[in-house]
Amino acid sequence: xxxxxxxxxxxxxxxxxxxxxxxxxxxxxxxxxxxxxxxxxxxxxxxxxxxxxxxxxxxxxxxxxxxxxxxxxxxxxxxxxxxxxxxxxxxxxxxxxxxxxxxxxxxxxxxxxxxx
Amino acid sequence: xxxxxxxxxxxxxxxxxxxxxxxxxxxxxxxxxxxxxxxxxxxxxxxxxxxxxxxxxxxxxxxxxxxxxxxxxxxxxxxxxxxxxxxxxxxxxxxxxxxxxxxxxxxxxxxx
Numbered sequence: 001x002x003x004x005x006x007x008x009x010x011x012x013x014x015x016x017x018x019x020x021x022x023x024x025x026x027x028x029x030x031x032x033x034x035x036x037x038x039x040x041x042x043x044x045x046x047x048x049x050x051x052x053x054x055x056x057x058x059x060x061x062x063x064x065x066x067x068x069x070x071x072x073x074x075x076x077x078x079x080x081x082x083x084x085x086x087x088x089x090x091x092x093x094x095x096x097x098x099x100x101x102x103x104x105x106x107x108x109x110x111x112x113x114x115x116x
Numbered sequence: 117x118x119x120x121x122x123x124x125x126x127x128x129x130x131x132x133x134x135x136x137x138x139x140x141x142x143x144x145x146x147x148x149x150x151x152x153x154x155x156x157x158x159x160x161x162x163x164x165x166x167x168x169x170x171x172x173x174x175x176x177x178x179x180x181x182x183x184x185x186x187x188x189x190x191x192x193x194x195x196x197x198x199x200x201x202x203x204x205x206x207x208x209x210x211x212x213x214x215x216x217x218x219x220x221x222x223x224x225x226x227x228x
Binding site for chain 2: 044
């Protein structure tokens with residue numbers, strides 16, 4: 001159990017366009033979802049924390065108007081990268097924590113974003 | 117907020133030898149300490165975790181120790197194999213709505 005899916009697995013877009021990444025918990029209700037970004041050969045850096053039905057909490061230095069996060073249901077959260085630029089190219093990974101699932105965070109497979 | 121330091125950044129060992137990776141954390145409220153293995157382009161894979169009410173946990177060749185007083189925890193891999201080669205991350209959290217904060221990672225190379 002505790003499967004998290006992410007779509008798309010990779011995306012290439014032109015500079016200035018917007019990209020939406022979906023994160024779904026397939027077999028549990030995700031009360032809290034987290035979005036991380038990972039640059040090559042670096043660690044996972046937390047971007048934001050979202051709880052179902054409320055606004056996301058962004059980490060310092062992460063632009064909330066650029067990285068729009070929506071957690072509309074207990075099984076779906078979306079991250080939209082608006083007006084993407086080459087420096088936004090990265091590996092984006094979501095993770096979810098569910099009620100009754102203890103402390104573990106379950107990770108999606110990640111989305112490789114390349115902005116040309 | 118929480119800050120997790122991880123050492124070493126790279127580690128090379130001969131096949132069959134042991135590998136030890138160490139982490140320290142700053143937030144005394146943290147009570148959950150998982151270790152992840154990540155292969156290139158893939159999601160982090162949980163390999164072992166420990167809660168703060170336990171000092172040591174073992175799963176076959178992998179063990180984790182926790183010293184809450186000193187705020188450090190370590191990953192021990194015995195009888196290393198080439199397939200253990202990967203990047204390993206430690207993390208810490210106090211659960212609930214608080215996220216995992218990751219160390220910078222250790223690239224482990226097991227030389228056959």
